[in-house]
Amino acid sequence: MNIREENMIEIDGSQGEGGGQILRTALALSLITGRPFRLLNIRAKRAKPGLMRQHLACVQAAVAVAGGEAHCTAHNGQGQALSIGATELSFTPGPVQGGDYAFAVGSAGSCMLVLQTVLWPLVTAQQPSTLILRGGTHNPMAPSFSFLSHMAPYFAGGGPALFEMQLMRHGFYPAGGGEVQVRVHPPAQGLAPITLLQRGALVQAWAECLHTGVPRNVAERELAVLQRALGWQPEQLRNRGLRSNEGPGNVLQVVLQFEHITEVLTAFGDKGISAEAVAQGLVREVQSYLAQQAPVGEHLADQLMIPMALAGLQGKTSHYWASAWSEHARTNAQVIERFLSVRFVTEPLEGGVRVELRSVADACGTWVAHST
Template sequence: MIELDGSQGEGGGQILRTSLALSVATGQPVAIEKIRAGRVKPGLMRQHLACVNAAARISGAQVEGAELGSQSLRFVPGPVRAGDYRFAIASAGSCMLVLQTVLPPLLLADAPSHLHLSGGTHNPMAPPFHFLERAFAPLVRRLGADLQLVLRRCGFYPAGGGEVEATIVPAAAGLRPFDLATRGALLSGHAECLAPGLARHVATRELETLGKAMGWSGEQLRTGTARQNEGPGNALLATLAYEQVTEVFTAFGEKSLSAEQVAHGLVKELREFQNSQAAVGPHLADQLALLQGLAAWRSGRGGTFTCSEVTEHTRTNCAVIERFLPVRYAITQAPGAATVKVAPA
């Protein structure tokens, strides 16, 4: 039984999700105390409970403590089972975090899986659909597996109601790590605004402000395809496609922020990344650390990537991964980029 302190490091839900994913992937039981102790509302919220239930379902796990508000969990998995699954969050909680939980073990299953996910698709503090589709999924394919994502309906806070379909195909020859030291030349960049249920001028102002700051032309500024009845909601996205990797950055509208403030916040994030020499940004680094760890474990070979910032979130994630897998992470900081190396222990 692996015992974890949920208050370690950044003390958030990523500790829970990574632990569940790797417990199922490795077959090792896990007990977690002080779940989300670093948050204003500690314990399991609806979206975290949905992650627990989804992990249990794909593995036939025995679970204790799977209740709203619980700060303790005992999870004993069975073998991972590929199949067709429906996972729903009866709120605007992020269903993309549920995908993040079940994807790693399903990548190691003996057959493809198809998932129907419902809940929030574009949530603050969670990877939005377009980030996973454009930035994350190509890296899964680079490991030798496949992840195909289809957005059926957007879901924003507080209404939720989004729908996503995911097809997960394990690697026929096993996961293989890779090196991603540079992002290469910029091939294209564009911004799009999702603002269903809001006045049209919101999207126009956000896109015009971002376009002016970035020097982007009208054809690079797009209004998203979200239908009016999928709101109200507001997400401003910028996609940068490079030779080696694609990055997606998102800013979410709030009642306390003007359209111009939302755009300027995203511009700041874009410029920080562009001014670095790294292959990926801080959020993609978080996701890539787990993928590379799995591949290093399964293949017996190491992998490397560079990122613009190593957050406490990423450091905590690496520490949790090391508790489950016989791998070790080495992080070195240099001007312009940090290098993250993972190798078999």
């Protein structure tokens, strides 16, 4: 057994929430730390376990930014090439290289999840990068382009922008076909600490319905429900019909912009679900968020964890107050703690949870990916 095999981390993909986030976080941190890993029981708690097309795209993107197959390897449990349905992955990283990359999911799967896999390794690279991502841009069970573009400033922790996003074409399930350009700017001084403990005053709020290939009155009905339930004015309601070749699709989102945080809440139209039911579900989410004081919503809480951990390796303390600490977040913390010398410490706070990132003495990872 060579040194790299002895250093291999073994992860049970059935732990915690048992989904694809375990894979994406492990890939990202393996690239950053240079530590290989073996992932068993991939997506064991999903209706269709194993790698789906979008997860295979994440692995392929990770290999690409680490110098390709000549420097980075990804195999199934039998040491063979990965394919859809694989439930075991052995991954040995190579040195991460900034540059120009294009990744396509090849279906309506979320290309934002591919970004989630390679973003932080490229942020720690020596050179800037430009990515072209193709696939779904607004998908259920994944951060949307709209969400990530609004959240981008908070990942930087008050430091220079780490990445910029431009939507070239929307992509919805089941057709896909979306395209996003992302420019990644590695910070010269490393990541800044993240502190998000107050919302501040509400600056503005609005709802936006993205739709194409569905009857126009669907958007009108959805927005009418939001207007009545939230007491909003007509100018707060944005009805955005998209090009016919970008659909079909129906996404309803609410943006709440406070002094210190912006929250984006999203609902998706689907066959068999009325426009009113879609909007009412979103109303409940908005009302739940507004009933609390915690600035960080449940989904952003999960997204902030890797940049917090990377800043923590430089001795920078980060903390935030979240409205919820989900099983998804707890599982993500466990995976991060397997690779990096950090711990996430939580404590209840006024109906939410305060999360702090602390370093630990037993270091098992470093800021620099590894030497070339």
